[in-house]
Amino acid sequence: MIAIVTDSTSSLSGSDAERERITVVPLQVIIGAEVHTEGEDVTSEMIADALASFVPVSTSRPTPDEFLAVYERLASEGAEAIVSVHLSARMSGTLDSAVLAAKQASVPVTCVDSTQVGIATGFAAGRAAQARDAGEDVVGVADAARRAGETSTALLYVDTLEYLRRGGRVGAAAALIGSALAVKPILTISDGLVVPLERVRTQAKALARLEALAVESAHACADGFDIGVQHLAALSTATAVAERLASTLERESIPVDEVGAVIGAHVGPGMIAVTITPR
Incomplete structure (x- = not known):
């Protein structure tokens, strides 16, 4: 079984991720001095209000340990390989964290730079899921995600x-x-x-x-x-x-x-x- 992983910037809803069997690793948002987890305890409305009020807002990528924990959980659930699809490496260190975690994972992990942000990354992860469900191997699944990002x-x-x-x-x-x-x-x-x-x-x-x-x-x-x-x-x-x-x-x-x-x-x-x- 090939598992698909992406990050929360991919804009996948919980229902879409569940339907496509895609695991989403969240980034963090820091508003003032408070740390929030995307998709859990922070809304876009909170961000808009903070920016309008000149409250400092910054973001933080997942750590390699957080990615590794997800990879190992998927392996324990039966994943024999993982394709991890993420937002542009030129705009975030998220892919770097995924790559570092992949080196320590107990199953092979292929990391894909979607070269995109937002829903384009989500579409790329979705293409990976479709390729997996169509019976493609790891190379085919990763290529499907990569092509989707590059052509978006x-x-x-x-x-x-x-x-x-x-x-x-x-x-x-x-x-x-x-x-x-x-x-x-x-x-x-x-x-x-x-x-x-x-x-x-x-x-x-x-x-x-x-x-x-x-x-x-x-x-x-x-x-x-x-x-x-x-x-x-x-x-x-x-x-x-x-x-x-x-x-x-x-x-x-x-x-x-x-x-x-x-x-x-x-x-x-x-x-x-x-x-x-x-x-």
């Missing part, structure tokens, strides 16, 4: 680059340019990093452009695609974006979810993201 398109609108700048996720120069020109940036993930894609003058124009780019990406997927919309403290805006995309792409609906606390801590309130992963 993640598009993000943020009200300001300030929160990403604070966390070191984009360069200070990019944040300065955004502030100086009072623009609304559209970002993407390239080679595992958050990078500016376009700069638009107003929120309305930025969201329209975000939708156009998402449609273009979806239409390029010859064999279909998975799509999701995420947000932080912007449910009505995200819902409107999802409804317009569903209409254009001729889908009954597109899932809308609030982004997890860890990612929320870095993007700030008002973020809207659209992720497309080819099938």
Whole structure:
């Protein structure tokens, strides 16, 4: 049996993870002096409120010992091998912790850098689960996850680059340019990093452009695609974006979810993201 592991930034709900038989290892969020565990005792609303109130917010990766404990539990439950799929190694040390734990595990563990964040990592873990259930070996399962991450398109609108700048996720120069020109940036993930894609003058124009780019990406997927919309403290805006995309792409609906606390801590309130992963 091959077990699939991912981390809590993958935005998998408890029901989705259980259905796909994916084990989720949580990251931690520090609000002020209080340490919280993502998915357990911290909400995105808490993050949005803290950021709006200028309360310091930071995040912490799982330790190698925490990963090892999960790997050994899965081994004791019958796993003969493990594929561990995580957010971009260029944005977090989570994969490093997984790799260190893998070296000590009693069963073979293959660690995969999804090169993505958020639901794109979740889609990659889901692809791994599908490959496992289809009878693929460890190499095939890991490749399925890796391909999903590498071919995903993640598009993000943020009200300001300030929160990403604070966390070191984009360069200070990019944040300065955004502030100086009072623009609304559209970002993407390239080679595992958050990078500016376009700069638009107003929120309305930025969201329209975000939708156009998402449609273009979806239409390029010859064999279909998975799509999701995420947000932080912007449910009505995200819902409107999802409804317009569903209409254009001729889908009954597109899932809308609030982004997890860890990612929320870095993007700030008002973020809207659209992720497309080819099938």
